Amino acid sequence: MQAVSKKVLDRARELMRDGTVSRVAGWKAGEFFYDCEPALFETEESLKDLVYNRFCAANLSKFLITNDIASVADRGRTLVLLKPCDTYSFNQLLTEHRLSRDNVYILGVGCEGMCDVDRIRALGIKGITGVDESEDGKKLTVRTLYGDGEIDVDGVLVNKCETCKGKAHKIFDELISDNEEEGPRGDRFECVRELESMAPAERFAFWQKELSKCIRCNACRNACPACSCRKCVFDNNASGIASKANTDSFEEKLFHIIRAFHVAGRCTDCGECSRVCPQGIPLHLFNRKYIKDINEFYGEFAAGEEAGQRGPLISFEAGDREPNSVSDKGGD
Amino acid sequence: MRRIGVFVCWCGSNIAATVDVAAVVADAKVQPGVVFAQDYQYMCSEAGQNIIKDAIKEHQLTGIVVCSCSPRMHEATFRKAAAAAGLNPYMVEIANVREHCSWIHKDKEAGTEKARVLMRAAVAKVMLNVPLKAGESRVVKRALVIGGGIAGIQTALDIADAGFQVDIVEKNATIGGRMAQLDKTFPTLDCSSCILTPKMVEAKASENIRLITYAEVEEVGGFVGDFKVKIRKKARFVKEDVCTGCGLCMAKCPSKKGLNEFNMGLNNRPAIYIPFAQAIPNVAVIDKTQCIKLNTGKCGLCEKVCTAKAIDYTMQDEFIEEEYGAIVMATGFRPIDASKFDEYSYSTCKDVVTSLELERIMNAAGPTGGVLLRPSDGKHPHSVVFVQCVGSRDVSGRGKPYCSKICCMYTAKHAMLIRDKYPDVDVHVFYIDVRTPGKNFDEFYRRAAEQYDVDYIKGQVGKVWEEDGHLVVRGVDLISNEQVILNADMVVLATAIEPDPTARKVANMLTASIDTNDFITEAHPKLRPVESPTAGIFLSGVCQGPKDIPETVSQAGAAASKVIGLLCKDKLTTNPCVARSDELLCNGCSCCEKVCPYGAISYDTHLINDHGVKETRRVALVNEALCQGCGACTVVCPSGAMDLKGFSNKQIMAEVEAICL
Numbered sequence: 001m002q003a004v005s006k007k008v009l010d011r012a013r014e015l016m017r018d019g020t021v022s023r024v025a026g027w028k029a030g031e032f033f034y035d036c037e038p039a040l041f042e043t044e045e046s047l048k049d050l051v052y053n054r055f056c057a058a059n060l061s062k063f064l065i066t067n068d069i070a071s072v073a074d075r076g077r078t079l080v081l082l083k084p085c086d087t088y089s090f091n092q093l094l095t096e097h098r099l100s101r102d103n104v105y106i107l108g109v110g111c112e113g114m115c116d117v118d119r120i121r122a123l124g125i126k127g128i129t130g131v132d133e134s135e136d137g138k139k140l141t142v143r144t145l146y147g148d149g150e151i152d153v154d155g156v157l158v159n160k161c162e163t164c165k166g167k168a169h170k171i172f173d174e175l176i177s178d179n180e181e182e183g184p185r186g187d188r189f190e191c192v193r194e195l196e197s198m199a200p201a202e203r204f205a206f207w208q209k210e211l212s213k214c215i216r217c218n219a220c221r222n223a224c225p226a227c228s229c230r231k232c233v234f235d236n237n238a239s240g241i242a243s244k245a246n247t248d249s250f251e252e253k254l255f256h257i258i259r260a261f262h263v264a265g266r267c268t269d270c271g272e273c274s275r276v277c278p279q280g281i282p283l284h285l286f287n288r289k290y291i292k293d294i295n296e297f298y299g300e301f302a303a304g305e306e307a308g309q310r311g312p313l314i315s316f317e318a319g320d321r322e323p324n325s326v327s328d329k330g331g332d
Numbered sequence: 333m334r335r336i337g338v339f340v341c342w343c344g345s346n347i348a349a350t351v352d353v354a355a356v357v358a359d360a361k362v363q364p365g366v367v368f369a370q371d372y373q374y375m376c377s378e379a380g381q382n383i384i385k386d387a388i389k390e391h392q393l394t395g396i397v398v399c400s401c402s403p404r405m406h407e408a409t410f411r412k413a414a415a416a417a418g419l420n421p422y423m424v425e426i427a428n429v430r431e432h433c434s435w436i437h438k439d440k441e442a443g444t445e446k447a448r449v450l451m452r453a454a455v456a457k458v459m460l461n462v463p464l465k466a467g468e469s470r471v472v473k474r475a476l477v478i479g480g481g482i483a484g485i486q487t488a489l490d491i492a493d494a495g496f497q498v499d500i501v502e503k504n505a506t507i508g509g510r511m512a513q514l515d516k517t518f519p520t521l522d523c524s525s526c527i528l529t530p531k532m533v534e535a536k537a538s539e540n541i542r543l544i545t546y547a548e549v550e551e552v553g554g555f556v557g558d559f560k561v562k563i564r565k566k567a568r569f570v571k572e573d574v575c576t577g578c579g580l581c582m583a584k585c586p587s588k589k590g591l592n593e594f595n596m597g598l599n600n601r602p603a604i605y606i607p608f609a610q611a612i613p614n615v616a617v618i619d620k621t622q623c624i625k626l627n628t629g630k631c632g633l634c635e636k637v638c639t640a641k642a643i644d645y646t647m648q649d650e651f652i653e654e655e656y657g658a659i660v661m662a663t664g665f666r667p668i669d670a671s672k673f674d675e676y677s678y679s680t681c682k683d684v685v686t687s688l689e690l691e692r693i694m695n696a697a698g699p700t701g702g703v704l705l706r707p708s709d710g711k712h713p714h715s716v717v718f719v720q721c722v723g724s725r726d727v728s729g730r731g732k733p734y735c736s737k738i739c740c741m742y743t744a745k746h747a748m749l750i751r752d753k754y755p756d757v758d759v760h761v762f763y764i765d766v767r768t769p770g771k772n773f774d775e776f777y778r779r780a781a782e783q784y785d786v787d788y789i790k791g792q793v794g795k796v797w798e799e800d801g802h803l804v805v806r807g808v809d810l811i812s813n814e815q816v817i818l819n820a821d822m823v824v825l826a827t828a829i830e831p832d833p834t835a836r837k838v839a840n841m842l843t844a845s846i847d848t849n850d851f852i853t854e855a856h857p858k859l860r861p862v863e864s865p866t867a868g869i870f871l872s873g874v875c876q877g878p879k880d881i882p883e884t885v886s887q888a889g890a891a892a893s894k895v896i897g898l899l900c901k902d903k904l905t906t907n908p909c910v911a912r913s914d915e916l917l918c919n920g921c922s923c924c925e926k927v928c929p930y931g932a933i934s935y936d937t938h939l940i941n942d943h944g945v946k947e948t949r950r951v952a953l954v955n956e957a958l959c960q961g962c963g964a965c966t967v968v969c970p971s972g973a974m975d976l977k978g979f980s981n982k983q984i985m986a987e988v989e990a991i992c993l
Contacts, residue, residue, distance in 0.1 A: 096921035097935075097950055229971035231917050239972045240985035262970045314926045314968055318840050 002133050004110045005052045007176045008081065011107060015079050016044045021105050022076030025063055027056040033130065034117040038063040052081065054131065054140070057114035057158050059270050061089035062225040065098050078104055083111040084177075085160070087170040088268035088304030089225035094171075095307055096266070098228050108169035110177025112137045113153060113161040120156045125149060160271025160284065163188035170305060188269065189292045191285060211253045213279040220256075220273040220283050226263035226303075233258075260286035265294060265313030268304040297321045334459050337368040337393040338451060339384055341375035341400035343430055348373075350434035350443040356399060359448045363455050367391050376406050381413040388417035395423040395458040399451050401430040404856070404865070420463035422908065422978055427454035449991050456990035460983045464908035469957060471557040471904055472657040475895050476501065478549055478838055481509020482528060482881060483873025483888045484662035485535050490892030492540035496899045499654065500535065501563055502545045503834060506611035507532055509664055513594060513688065515695040515702075517881055518745045519776035525610060525697075532612040544652065546617060548834070552659070552841040553931055555960050556868030557904045559656045567647040569618035569626070570604070575642035577606060577614035581634035590622040592699070596689045598707065599699040604634045604643075609697065616642075658895040659842060661852055661864070662872040662888070663835040667827040668723045672730050676719065676825055677796045682708040683803055684796060684823045686722075687739070690746055704754060706821055713821030716750060717805045718743050718761040719793045723828035725764065732828045732849060737878035739826035740767045744780040746824065751784040760787040760818060762807050770880070789816060796823050835875050843929065844869045851877050862891040870894050909978035910959035911966060913952040916942050917973035920950030924965035924974050932958035933965060 015021050028039035028049040036055040040063075041047050060080050082090055087108065093099045120128065120142060127145030133153075134141070140151050167182040169175060195203060221227045221234075233239040234255065244254045260283075269291055273283040294301055298312035298320065338360035342348035353371040360369035368391045372380045375398060387393060396419070398410045403426040411421035427450040437443040475491050477484045480502030488498040500507065512532075514524035535541050544563055551562040585602035592601040594608050603622035606614060616634075624631040625645055635643040667688050671679040678684045683706050685693070696702035706713050720739055723731030740763070747759045766788070768774040780786045791808040798804075803820045831850045839846045844864040845853040852875050855863040862871050872891040873884045911932070913924075925933040937950045952974065954965075965974045966981065975981055 096919065096923070098919065098921065228921075229917075229919055231971060233970075233972045236917070236972065238982070240982050241972070266970075310926060314923055316927075316929075318837050 001054065001110070001112045001137050004176055004178060008052045008107065008109050009047075009050055011174070011176060012050060012079060012081070013044065013047055015105065015107070016041075016047060020077065021079035023078050024050060025060050025078055025080040026050045027052065027058060027060075027081075032128075034115075034128065052109060054113075054115040054133070054153075055117065056083075057116075057160075057275060059083075059086045059089055059223070059225060059272050061086050061093055061270075062223060062228070062272075064090075064104065065093060065228055066222075075103075077102075079107055080104055081107050081109050082169065082172065083109055083114075084167050084169050085111075085165055085268075085270050087172065088165070088302065089270050090304070091171050091307040091309075092266060092268050092304035093225060093228060095304075095309055096228065101307075106172045106174070108172030108175040108177060110175075110179055111167065112179065113164060114158045115140070115153065115156050116158045120151065123151060123156070125151075158271070159274055159282075160269075162186055165269065165302075171307065188288060191282075192288050192292050195285060195289065207253065210281050211256055213281055214256065215279060216255065217278060219276040219278060221259060223272040223276040224259075224263065225268070225270060225272070226266040227259065233262075256281075256283065256286065260290065263287065264290040265301075265311040266303055267291065268302070333394075334365040335368075335392055335394045336363075336366045336455055336458055337384070337387050337391060337396045338363075338366055338370075338455065339375055339380075339387075339396065339398045339400075340369070340371040340429075340447075340451070341380065341398065342371060342373045343401060343434075344373065347400070347430050347434045347447075350437055350440055351429055351447040352440060352444040353447075355444050356429075356447050356451055360397075360451055360455070363452060365459050366455060368393065375400055376409055381409070384410065384413050385417040388414065388419050393419065395419075395425070395461055397425045397427055397451065397454040397458050399427040399429045399447065399454070402426075402428045402432075422464040423458065423461050425454040425458040425461065427451045453987040453990040456986040457983045460980065460986055461978070464977055466908045467906040467956065468903045469555075469557055469906045471899060471901050472559070472655045473497065473899050474499070474654070474656050475658045475660065475899065476549075476559070476561055476654070476656040477660045477662055477872070479509070479662035479664050479832075479873070479875070480504075480507030480535075480543065480545065481662060481664045481873065482511040482531070483664065483875075483884045484509070484660070485528075485531050486885050486888035487660050487662060487870075487872045487892045487895070488535055488541050489531065489538065490889050491895050491899075492538045494892075494896040494899075495540065496896065497540050497542070499542045499544055499656075501547050501549055502543070503548050504607065505546045505568065505615070505617040506607045506613070507535065507543060507545060508608075508610075508612065510666075510688075511881060512608065512610070513596070513691060513695075515691050515698075516745065516749065518741045519770070519772045521745070521749075529610045532610070536612050543613065545613060547652075549838055549841060550651065554655070555930060555958070557657050557898070557901075559659055559868065561654055561656055561659070563652040563654065565650040565652060567620075567649050568615070569620070569623070569643065569645055569647045570616045571642045571644055571647075572613060572615050574640050575615040575638075576640050577611075577616070578639070579606060579616075580637045580639070581616055581643070582606065584633045584637045586631065586633060587622050587624050590619050595692045595699045596686070598689060598692055618643075618645075658868050658870060658898050660870045660872050660891050660895060661835070661838060661842070661844065661875050662891075663832045663838055663875040665829040665874040665878070666832050668731065668830050670722060670825050670827045673722060673825075675795050676722065676793065676823065677798065677803075678825060681796070681798050681803060681823075682706075683713075683798075683821065684825065686825050686827045687742055687746065688827075690824050691742075694746070694749060704750060704757070711821075712754075713757060715758040715818070715820045716747075716760070716822045716824060717793075717803075717818055717820040718747060718759070718824045718826065719796075719805075720761065720763040720826045721792075721828075722825040724826075726828070732830060734828075734849060734878065735767065736826075736828045737767075738829070738880045740765075741770070741773060741776065741880065743824075743826050744768075744777045744786070747786040748776075748780040748784050751780075751786060758787070759784075760789060760805075760820075762789050762791055762793050762805075764790075764792065770882075791816070829874065829878055831875055842866060842869050851875065862887055862894055868898065906957065907961050909961040909976060910956045911954045911961065911963070911974055911976050913954055914973045914975065915940055915951040917971045918951040919971055919973070920952065921970070922952075923968045923970065924952055927964040927968045928959075929962065929964065930958050930960050932956075932960075 024041040027036040034055045130143040132141040163186040166184045167179045233241045267287040340353045340356045357369045414424045415421040429447040474497040477488045477500045480500045491498045547565040550564040553560040581604045585604045587603035591597040604618045620626045692698040724736040768777045791810040793807040795806045805818045807816045809816045844866045854861045855865045870891040872888045932955045963976045
């Protein structure tokens, strides 16, 4: 991935220099090199801070709308770096008219899976100062204050990358990637089947435990590209829903359940909700449950596969499942 | 300051027997905002309505809650009463304590508690009601009838007679429907064709009726008074206005393997055919699955022999787009597939036939020229066994749980006709019950049993099989409590009838509700039997439930009178409970536009001033004239920008909270 990374940074500079784009939406290191965060680079000079490495997991599609970059035409075009999974979110936002395609130049960047620094630390590695990648991208040499060590990339992938949807970009203007043809990895619905096999009381206890950790920091909502509302219902006192999301033991559940319903059929399973949760709540399970149900009820559907799609939850066909199929399936 | 009145109806004993109405009144009196509460035996009666009107004036009520039957029953009544007393009619809420409470509960304590909860929810909602004003919409003075059987024809004739334009869309190549296939009709035994074909001719001749045959409804938009319908006219490959119906093409067509649908597949017909001699329009049609020219490019015989030059192999489906004020569903029925019932050996023995097949065999224009012959060898049968209720009143899941209503009578007819024409034939009828309510019906049945010696056996048939060139029927006689084994030359199955499979598709397009058996639901089973709950959609014939010809014709007339009543109006009052989008909250995501069944939502990009923050962006706009207030948009809107007047998110939430808290 290091080869791709160098090409990406060079190309971003070129596009800025030749005036194709007026700014770059990419990543920069935070306090530590592994704390990569979304960043906007307005000048060619500032691009010295642009990075693309194994810690650039953040999905920049949402970043484009929170900064209103892509809706204002007179500010020139913005270059955005999108990994394969990020392109699904971008398409979904295009479908919902939240972005103007003409204002964005997409550089599709190849990805071999992002790493989770907490999982590296969980191996007992402390004082991390740097990471080098082997030629084939399968091993990492972790440099620390206490010496270097080699680890397998597979063991420290971000949760969402463990069940990668595939390495193909669904939308781009230009591509820098050497593994487009690689297909999906793992079974992303295995975790849902585990939940489904639980008895209702057991499942309730599971969610009770997980959701009780919620501190309502709104990180999941803010990172989620499907949560693209100008004004969230939870921030709107007049909606009558805001009061349903207090942090008492019952209502904290409603926040996540309402949110899951709001993004059902629109969620691209980008996994940002779980990745950004400081409490480690497996929020992606909600979304994957809905995606699995939608697939089973209405046929395979991947939100964001292409722009302008009409999802099964907002379309009607005479052959659609009847509502009673849910109870027939054993729902409570 | 809200001043709410609560009125609790006893509905005679309908509500009062299961709900302690006095307790509901007492509870209502202590609800915040409620200044008046009273119960009465019949709130919908004149005296009841006067109680409401007087209370509105005397207590200066700003809103009322009526705890009574379903709003579908009397909401309009109470809105009118409120308006008469000077209150905006949309300040009325109904708490349905009958259908939703007293009728479905037995325990008075629990029923009373539920009634209180429903009352509190309605009070919570009415506190947030705002006065609404209804608008007006136009009425297109033209009706559409879907289905050209006796139901559709009669409805169209009656509407046309009142001076309105009617289009009949018929999926087959001719009108006439099932009735055209029948031989004689009970209880008078007049010939079906003799009474139907003049009506078919009349429909064709009427200046106000347009027949669109070999066509199906493709899309329906709009709403009562102003429907927009797209009709697919399937390619006939024969020019309708040129063909003279001479039949030369049928004689010359070398492809003769197509099953003759009109004769229930008992014989074959050419690939180019006129369904039957009295077809209207009397125009040929090419079955494209059978036509050699259309499938291989060779042949073309019909084109060569046609002196009228009516054949056109290049013909494509055409689309007709038309506006209608009212739509009548008259989609009819078909017999169920008897091969699901292995015990009767329908699929393996040729001499086991359905009643509709027998109808064709007995018909002078049928495959045997009206002579009763066994399908297997064309010989005269000496013993015929009828089996009633094949798939009717069947809760096993293979058939239908309902009574098909017409089978007892047509079986008596068949039995009588056979005995009359062929006195040497023994006729046995296995039945569960013989049901003959109807004018002159029981007399008819008794004539079959008593004068014509038809052997009626109370009991069911367990098995039919073939043995030595004849059929053996094993059944039970419940009166003598013995097993019966009969030899038969033919077995006739009185198969249940079911709604035509197209009914479900059409109902979906019309947003007309259907029941678990796919029959179209009436707006009220007793008081509005020919109307669908969807305004502007009317029901005629078996699509609403099993019925015979006299009933169908009466219902067809009833549906027509409702259509005429609607088309006579120049303007309709629109429902003011329509959607509205808050542009400050709207994301412009188009979800609402995609789910709107009425095409009422469009988008506009304009300058939005959000408390001083100015921005040009895309937002949803609701066309109030098109919106029907279904609420689909409010549910799908992720930000809650879309709201429904009269059923706002806040009102619904208030109701839920009143119920839960």
